Amino acid sequence: MGAESIPRMPVPLTAERAEAMSQRLIKKHHVAIMLLHWFNATVWLTELATGGALISSPHFRIAPYWYISMVQGFFGTRANMLRFHITVGLTWLVVFLVYGTFGFRTYLRREVVENEVKLDADDWRWLWVRLRLILKRTDESLPPQGVYNAGQKMFAALVYTMIPVIMLSGLVMTFHLVSTPLVQWAIVAHFAAVGMIVSGLMIHVYMGAVFPEEKPAFFSMLTGMVNELYAYRHHFKWWQEVKMQEQIWKREVIEEKPEAPPAEPPEARLTTEAEPPPSRPQSRLGSLLQRTFRAPEYWPPYVVGVGLGLTLLASFVIMGEGLGASGGFTRYLVAILAWISPHYVAANGYWSEYAQPGQSPLINFLVFELIGVLLGGFISGWLARRVRFAVDKGPHVTKLTRYVMALAGGTLMGFGARLARGCTSGLALSGGAVLAAGAWVFMLAVFAAGFAGAYFIRRFWL
Amino acid sequence: MSAPFAASFSVTTYLATALVLGLFFGFFLERAGFSSALKLTAQFYFKDFAVLKVMFTAIVVAMLGIVYLSLIGWLNMSQVYVPATFLWPQLVGGLLLGVGFIIGGY
Numbered sequence A: 001m002g003a004e005s006i007p008r009m010p011v012p013l014t015a016e017r018a019e020a021m022s023q024r025l026i027k028k029h030h031v032a033i034m035l036l037h038w039f040n041a042t043v044w045l046t047e048l049a050t051g052g053a054l055i056s057s058p059h060f061r062i063a064p065y066w067y068i069s070m071v072q073g074f075f076g077t078r079a080n081m082l083r084f085h086i087t088v089g090l091t092w093l094v095v096f097l098v099y100g101t102f103g104f105r106t107y108l109r110r111e112v113v114e115n116e117v118k119l120d121a122d123d124w125r126w127l128w129v130r131l132r133l134i135l136k137r138t139d140e141s142l143p144p145q146g147v148y149n150a151g152q153k154m155f156a157a158l159v160y161t162m163i164p165v166i167m168l169s170g171l172v173m174t175f176h177l178v179s180t181p182l183v184q185w186a187i188v189a190h191f192a193a194v195g196m197i198v199s200g201l202m203i204h205v206y207m208g209a210v211f212p213e214e215k216p217a218f219f220s221m222l223t224g225m226v227n228e229l230y231a232y233r234h235h236f237k238w239w240q241e242v243k244m245q246e247q248i249w250k251r252e253v254i255e256e257k258p259e260a261p262p263a264e265p266p267e268a269r270l271t272t273e274a275e276p277p278p279s280r281p282q283s284r285l286g287s288l289l290q291r292t293f294r295a296p297e298y299w300p301p302y303v304v305g306v307g308l309g310l311t312l313l314a315s316f317v318i319m320g321e322g323l324g325a326s327g328g329f330t331r332y333l334v335a336i337l338a339w340i341s342p343h344y345v346a347a348n349g350y351w352s353e354y355a356q357p358g359q360s361p362l363i364n365f366l367v368f369e370l371i372g373v374l375l376g377g378f379i380s381g382w383l384a385r386r387v388r389f390a391v392d393k394g395p396h397v398t399k400l401t402r403y404v405m406a407l408a409g410g411t412l413m414g415f416g417a418r419l420a421r422g423c424t425s426g427l428a429l430s431g432g433a434v435l436a437a438g439a440w441v442f443m444l445a446v447f448a449a450g451f452a453g454a455y456f457i458r459r460f461w462l
Numbered sequence B: 001m002s003a004p005f006a007a008s009f010s011v012t013t014y015l016a017t018a019l020v021l022g023l024f025f026g027f028f029l030e031r032a033g034f035s036s037a038l039k040l041t042a043q044f045y046f047k048d049f050a051v052l053k054v055m056f057t058a059i060v061v062a063m064l065g066i067v068y069l070s071l072i073g074w075l076n077m078s079q080v081y082v083p084a085t086f087l088w089p090q091l092v093g094g095l096l097l098g099v100g101f102i103i104g105g106y
Helices: A015-023 A031-054 A065-075 A078-102 A104-117 A121-134 A150-175 A180-210 A212-223 A228-234 A236-256 A266-274 A284-293 A301-319 A326-340 A342-347 A365-383 A399-419 A424-433 A437-456 B011-032 B037-045 B050-071 B087-104
Strands: A025-027 A225-227
Touching (some): A015 A225, A025 A228, A031 A065, A031 A212, A065 A078, A078 A104, A078 A150, A078 B050, A104 A150, A121 A150, A212 A228, A228 A236, A301 A424, A301 B011, A301 B050, A326 A342, A326 A365, A326 A399, A326 A424, A365 B011, A424 B087, A437 B087, B011 B050, B037 B050, B037 B087
Antiparallel strands (some): A025 A225
């Protein structure tokens, strides 16, 4: 299997080769770039929605009155809406600053300067040919393009020029910097820069979301992958680069293990990593869902953290309190005790609080939330095929030891949680999020004791 | 109308919402791998910091959300339950829970 030659220019493909290439996925976007893209898209959407409604002066307004009053009604007052616009804008600015600072070497230098903005001779010719194609002045084919074509690069250049203008003018307006005339000019600059971006954005969104030929590009912003055929046809020079990388990689693998038989063609080998075994033809969305929910690996901690944080936020916003656990268990216990002997519960100062006359201790947020936790955990585990009976223990202890440890640890935890009026969920997590001082004391104590204690019982776990 | 909304809920709505919130809570906990005692205790041996990462990301996300929502007037912070501080019980309780955590594994 010698190194297959990489064509210098696109050549016509046979039907099977095209089919094989359309089945193979290659990586286009890093997950950090995808996150940034969708974060940016969300911010722009909300900022455009509120920004349009903020321009209410009859001389300058761009949105119809019904829209302005609708958005204002949504926020209550114009001041609230402005505050929202500013908050989102500042968040955007901070995220970009952090991203630009810490991600510069890894993502931005290569991604932005080399791939997204720099126009080479082929790009200029592409623009010229593209223009003449549209005018039907020529029928020559488009010159090969890198990972982004010249049109995309023009849009990128426009965006990268206008973003600083929007940010700076926004800051000037928000904090009334320097002088009134500057603030007035900032308004004009802010509006003009947004206008420039919106004009480019119309093409960008049309190409990405509507234009059928660019569909793989749209999905690549969700999955990070495009099929090879698309890369070959639309981004030939990038395809060449990918191929060259693959050959280098292949040569290294073969040189390291000379006797390893190259059993499967490299095509198949690369595909298996990216796709689940295709038992039946699946849509892209289907395979994305499959990989997200049914893969056996746990999700990355920061992704789960955001999901958990949003759930916690929803709990505060809807219910007015955070998530919890130990309080719910106390209520189950009190319900059982009250069922056996109501007098005993009523006479106990602590339990009687939970069993007010005429109200079941089970009619409570935490009690039902815990049922949900059980179901949600089961659904998640079942989707990922992790549901099974097992005893999680260190390699050097018996099952019996583990049961005793669990009972002893659980007893301590239960006592500690009730003493502190909450557990790691109800006090540390929920209380931590609303900056309750006691919650942070509790959290630090938990971790301190955990880290300190771990040393003495390392035999049980390691 | 401003959040929290629970005060205007019927009992059924209230409990159903609790169930749905719990569903997501449980789902994310399992997704993070917190159903495994080995994964949970691994943090105390400096092998796997998923617990800290998940927990502090969640706290920061929820905290920022609360700040923004109350800043733009959607969330009435005075209606949100903030646990009261009892310094010594919470310190001792935390230590006991931490020791129980590393012994029990959950």
